[in-house]
Amino acid sequence: MTAEHRRSPLEPTISRQGAGHWSAARQGRLALQRCDDCSSYIFYPSFICDQCLSEHLSWTAVEGRGAVESFTTVYRSFAEEFAPYVPYTVALVKLREGVNLLSWLVDVDPDSVEIGMEVEVFFERISDEISLHRFRPATKV
Numbered sequence: 001m002t003a004e005h006r007r008s009p010l011e012p013t014i015s016r017q018g019a020g021h022w023s024a025a026r027q028g029r030l031a032l033q034r035c036d037d038c039s040s041y042i043f044y045p046s047f048i049c050d051q052c053l054s055e056h057l058s059w060t061a062v063e064g065r066g067a068v069e070s071f072t073t074v075y076r077s078f079a080e081e082f083a084p085y086v087p088y089t090v091a092l093v094k095l096r097e098g099v100n101l102l103s104w105l106v107d108v109d110p111d112s113v114e115i116g117m118e119v120e121v122f123f124e125r126i127s128d129e130i131s132l133h134r135f136r137p138a139t140k141v
């Protein structure tokens with residue numbers, strides 16, 4: 001594969017399992033798969049429930065709020081596509097639904113990020129197909 005055919009890492013390929021996520025993201029909503037039989041949330045996208053092995057899964061919109069479980073700040077880009085964004089913070093966010101999700105954490109100084117910080121999702125439109133979830137400090141409700 002040559003560089004000119006290389007798809008930007010900011011434009012992930014939409015898999016059949018993940019299509020529901022990307023469809024919701026285009027509409028500015030975070031969706032997770034949920035088992036119709038045992039009600040477990042499933043992440044990463046799958047064809048079966050990892051708790052009861054049911055094949056009856058539905059995409060369900062979730063609130064998109066959670067807390068920082070862990071994070072790191074990238075000061076040196078590992079790929080040229082990310083060079084314009086350094087420094088950026090990547091966080092493991094534990095959603096209120098119990099699912100851990102990796103995302104960029106924005107709108108906060110890297111030195112101010114803390115474990116347990118409350119965060120909320122928003123979407124950055126990359127193309128007609130792709131809107132990427134990002135998290136930022138939560139507004140009080």
Ligand SMILES: [Zn+2]
Pocket residue numbers: 035036037038039040049050051052053054
């Ligand atoms: Zn299940």
